[in-house]
Amino acid sequence: MDNKLTKDFEKTVEKTIKDYKLIDKKHKVLVALSGGKDSMSLLYILKNLGYNVEALMIDLETGEHFLKNKENAEAFCRKLEINFHICSLHEEFEMKMLDIWKSIQKKEKLTNCMICGVIKKWMLNKKAKELGFDKMATGHNLDDAAETILMNLFSGNPFLGINEGPMTGIISDKAFVQRIKPLYFCSNEEVRKYSEEKGFKILYKPCPFLTKSSRKGIREGLESLEKEEPEVKRKLVYNFLKRIEPMKREYNNMESVKQCKICGEATRTDLCKKCRIMELLK
Numbered sequence: 001m002d003n004k005l006t007k008d009f010e011k012t013v014e015k016t017i018k019d020y021k022l023i024d025k026k027h028k029v030l031v032a033l034s035g036g037k038d039s040m041s042l043l044y045i046l047k048n049l050g051y052n053v054e055a056l057m058i059d060l061e062t063g064e065h066f067l068k069n070k071e072n073a074e075a076f077c078r079k080l081e082i083n084f085h086i087c088s089l090h091e092e093f094e095m096k097m098l099d100i101w102k103s104i105q106k107k108e109k110l111t112n113c114m115i116c117g118v119i120k121k122w123m124l125n126k127k128a129k130e131l132g133f134d135k136m137a138t139g140h141n142l143d144d145a146a147e148t149i150l151m152n153l154f155s156g157n158p159f160l161g162i163n164e165g166p167m168t169g170i171i172s173d174k175a176f177v178q179r180i181k182p183l184y185f186c187s188n189e190e191v192r193k194y195s196e197e198k199g200f201k202i203l204y205k206p207c208p209f210l211t212k213s214s215r216k217g218i219r220e221g222l223e224s225l226e227k228e229e230p231e232v233k234r235k236l237v238y239n240f241l242k243r244i245e246p247m248k249r250e251y252n253n254m255e256s257v258k259q260c261k262i263c264g265e266a267t268r269t270d271l272c273k274k275c276r277i278m279e280l281l282k
Ligand code: AMP
Pocket: 031, 032, 033, 034, 038, 039, 056, 057, 058, 059, 060, 117, 120, 137, 138, 139, 140
């Protein structure tokens, strides 16, 4: 990727922020930082564009691979003079992720990634609220979006896809810190090239606990389809976003925010997803 391509990449992110009115310079923006290529590139671009950004990492304490990501993320923030927050899973749940996985999987067939994803999302929202941020930015990219759209379609509940788009969460309620995805229209390959070109110190290897899942199968399927039909992921995401507009309006009228009966966090059902999972530990 040459200089023009890195500039084009940054312009795509800037355009997404503008077109979807994701943030402005007055907002306090928290970037959910995993130490991977996506969230590191995102943090770098937002900082360079002059937004008021800080970073938050959930310490998963899953061993060597995570430790390296943590060191890289910390050093990155120090260099860019960005405030780096870290919160530990262990302090919040008195358990490490490895033990949470083991205990839950004795009772129910849930994948590592599913359990980890739900817990991370819950903690990110809780901490972003506690720290007083207006918006929380994650590094989800176009490939993530294409996979999620297909997974939701296959699940048979079309309303599950209603949250798609660079601005997630159709419910704007003070219980949720608005989540945004400024890399939404950047492909995985584009992000990888950008971070390589910028020479970010990053592990490009996937998490060693990544499990065989339907997402992985869909990812592989989309990859081979893309070879036959270039831009198929991009077409899928753009067309889907156009189609869900009327559904969003319908859904908006139906939904209300409740408080989770156990933890008090915002949810659409009686118990939030995190508490439903944690109930399995009892
Ligand atoms: P993943 O679900 O691992 O694909 O990550 C999606 C996005 O969630 C990343 O781009 C980050 O913005 C955020 N994220 C993932 N893991 C962490 C973590 N341990 N701490 C903070 N944010 C994270």
